[in-house]
Amino acid sequence: MELSDFCQMKGKVSTRSISSLFSLNNRAAAMSLTAAGLFLDYSKQNITEHELSLLIAWAKEQGLADDIQQMFSGEKINSTENRAVLHSVLRAPNAVKKTILKDVAEEVIETERRVEKIVDEVRSGKLISASGKQYTDVLVIGIGGSFYGVKVALTALRPFCSNTLSVHVLANVDGGAVQEKLANLDVSTTLVIVISKTFTTQETLLNAKAVKQWMLTKSDTQYSRNVISTQWFAISTNIAKATDFGLLVDHIFPMWDWVGGRFSLWSAVGLPLALAIGNQAFAQLKQGAYEMDQHFSHSAFEDNMPVIMALIGIWNRNVLAHSSLAILPYDHSLRALPGYLQQTDMESNGKSVNKKGEKLTCTTAPIVFGQEGTNSQHAFMQLMHQSDEIIPTDFIVALKGASELEEHHKVLVANCFAQSEALMQGKILIQAQQELLEQGFNSEEIKKLAPHKVMKGNTPSNMLMLDEVSPHSFGALLALYEHKIAAQGFLWKINSFDQWGVELGKQLGQQILSVIDGGEDPSLSASTSALISRFKYANVAK
Numbered sequence: 190m191e192l193s194d195f196c197q198m199k200g201k202v203s204t205r206s207i208s209s210l211f212s213l214n215n216r217a218a219a220m221s222l223t224a225a226g227l228f229l230d231y232s233k234q235n236i237t238e239h240e241l242s243l244l245i246a247w248a249k250e251q252g253l254a255d256d257i258q259q260m261f262s263g264e265k266i267n268s269t270e271n272r273a274v275l276h277s278v279l280r281a282p283n284a285v286k287k288t289i290l291k292d293v294a295e296e297v298i299e300t301e302r303r304v305e306k307i308v309d310e311v312r313s314g315k316l317i318s319a320s321g322k323q324y325t326d327v328l329v330i331g332i333g334g335s336f337y338g339v340k341v342a343l344t345a346l347r348p349f350c351s352n353t354l355s356v357h358v359l360a361n362v363d364g365g366a367v368q369e370k371l372a373n374l375d376v377s378t379t380l381v382i383v384i385s386k387t388f389t390t391q392e393t394l395l396n397a398k399a400v401k402q403w404m405l406t407k408s409d410t411q412y413s414r415n416v417i418s419t420q421w422f423a424i425s426t427n428i429a430k431a432t433d434f435g436l437l438v439d440h441i442f443p444m445w446d447w448v449g450g451r452f453s454l455w456s457a458v459g460l461p462l463a464l465a466i467g468n469q470a471f472a473q474l475k476q477g478a479y480e481m482d483q484h485f486s487h488s489a490f491e492d493n494m495p496v497i498m499a500l501i502g503i504w505n506r507n508v509l510a511h512s513s514l515a516i517l518p519y520d521h522s523l524r525a526l527p528g529y530l531q532q533t534d535m536e537s538n539g540k541s542v543n544k545k546g547e548k549l550t551c552t553t554a555p556i557v558f559g560q561e562g563t564n565s566q567h568a569f570m571q572l573m574h575q576s577d578e579i580i581p582t583d584f585i586v587a588l589k590g591a592s593e594l595e596e597h598h599k600v601l602v603a604n605c606f607a608q609s610e611a612l613m614q615g616k617i618l619i620q621a622q623q624e625l626l627e628q629g630f631n632s633e634e635i636k637k638l639a640p641h642k643v644m645k646g647n648t649p650s651n652m653l654m655l656d657e658v659s660p661h662s663f664g665a666l667l668a669l670y671e672h673k674i675a676a677q678g679f680l681w682k683i684n685s686f687d688q689w690g691v692e693l694g695k696q697l698g699q700q701i702l703s704v705i706d707g708g709e710d711p712s713l714s715a716s717t718s719a720l721i722s723r724f725k726y727a728n729v730a731k
């Protein structure tokens with residue numbers, strides 16, 4: 190069967206009710222599974238077991254098992270950059286690293302040791318600042334894949350973070366953001382980590398320059414000579430550029446071209462996180478991810494959580510033509526997850542040609558968005574309930590809350606379950622009329638009001654449950670999404686591991702900067718030229 194054959198099923202599938210599928214009474218049990226400590230209930234999707242089995246058969250025909258195998262074994266599957274995709278090996282035991290990475294394994298293992306050593310030394314106060322003080326703060330400078338992973342993990346694992354060492358992340362190239370971060374930092378107790386795979390990213394370098402300037406200016410003269418070489422560290426593949434910037438070679442941790450930025454948390458990029466949560470918790474995070482790797486690479490597709498989620502995503506995107514995916518974590522600690530997944534999913538799979546460069550005949554990545562529950566209920570979920578747009582949703586919730594406020598967790602979880610039920614069940618006109626009647630409205634009022642109270646329902650959702658948000662479960666969760674996205678890319682026959690689409694904006698950004706600085710560029714549109722003039726006038730006028 191081809192994907193286009195499944196698409197023929199749209200008419201029949203989209204008009205049936207998901208609730209009615211529950212007439213088969215073992216559906217909830219049959220359409221749920223566990224992996225690496227996570228539980229997934231996908232029974233509220235608009236798909237039957239039979240349809241899913243057809244999709245699984247299709248995935249097998251497409252060679253998905255070989256694709257997965259090729260990724261884990263280090264084939265150069267990132268074809269436009271001629272690179273392997275091996276972030277998963279970073280969380281595997283050393284014996285696996287040696288088999289897969291061969292000569293490079295030693296450097297990888299040695300880098301891990303160096304990360305562990307510096308984490309221990311900073312946390313114990315052995316490694317001190319240029320002026321001899323214990324570090325109280327870490328400022329991380331990076332953007333994109335060199336930011337989101339650290340950010341999402343720091344937010345998720347807040348309860349596991351040190352109380353004496355705070356980690357702050359600076360990404361956006363905005364003077365306001367820089368000043369806000371620096372306002373509460375003390376140069377004599379701040380360790381700086383620059384994360385940039387290329388060490389050429391404009392935003393990161395400009396932020397690093399500003400922070401360097403701040404540190405040099407604010408340091409006591411007797412320490413300013415050593416402050417950068419002592420207190421600055423970097424993670425980069427570009428050792429030359431990092432040393433040019435003033436960093437000691439010993440303070441630079443390598444990255445490898447086979448680790449994509451958005452999958453790099455597991456490398457030395459995780460250093461700031463490890464500083465915050467400690468080596469043991471960082472190892473647990475990797476262990477959780479490793480268990481998901483094992484599950485993904487070894488489980489039959491029928492029981493394979495990333496594969497099932499990938500196929501359901503394809504079903505929703507291509508067969509039912511739903512264009513978005515809402516990520517709604519009902520857990521304050523997971524509030525950065527939607528932003529993280531926007532990059533992981535849309536930067537990976539936001540493509541329209543296949544690996545051979547041919548135009549695809551199907552759509553790819555959904556538009557990913559979301560926010561923590563219950564805040565989203567009081568905002569965009571109105572549209573999810575009553576507009577004509579059906580937005581498939583991933584609900585994510587922990588069985589145990591992070592706080593002692595048990596009542597809060599009960600209310601949070603009840604809201605989460607209620608939304609998944611409400612999105613599926615909806616409310617038909619008769620129900621709305623009946624409710625209004627029971628509330629004492631007269632027939633004239635009911636006629637007027639009832640249509641406004643109808644909810645379309647039939648919105649499919651996944652419910653992902655963690656026992657609790659811990660380094661282990663969070664590692665498994667990130668790996669789950671990484672693999673779901675990879676599996677979708679394999680099935681769409683695209684390269685999920687490059688991101689050429691971000692280049693044009695960067696290029697034009699440089700051109701425009703030079704026009705702002707006095708150059709000329711006749712290739713720019715009249716609109717942009719006028720905007721530049723307006724900006725220049727406002728700044729000259731100051």
Ligand SMILES: O=P(O)(O)OC[C@H]1O[C@H](O)[C@H](O)[C@@H](O)[C@@H]1O
Nearest residue numbers: 333334335385386387390450691
């Ligand atoms: O780590 P860097 O080289 O500084 O790159 C930072 C980020 O910029 C790029 O434009 C890509 O969008 C990201 O995938 C990358 O992670």
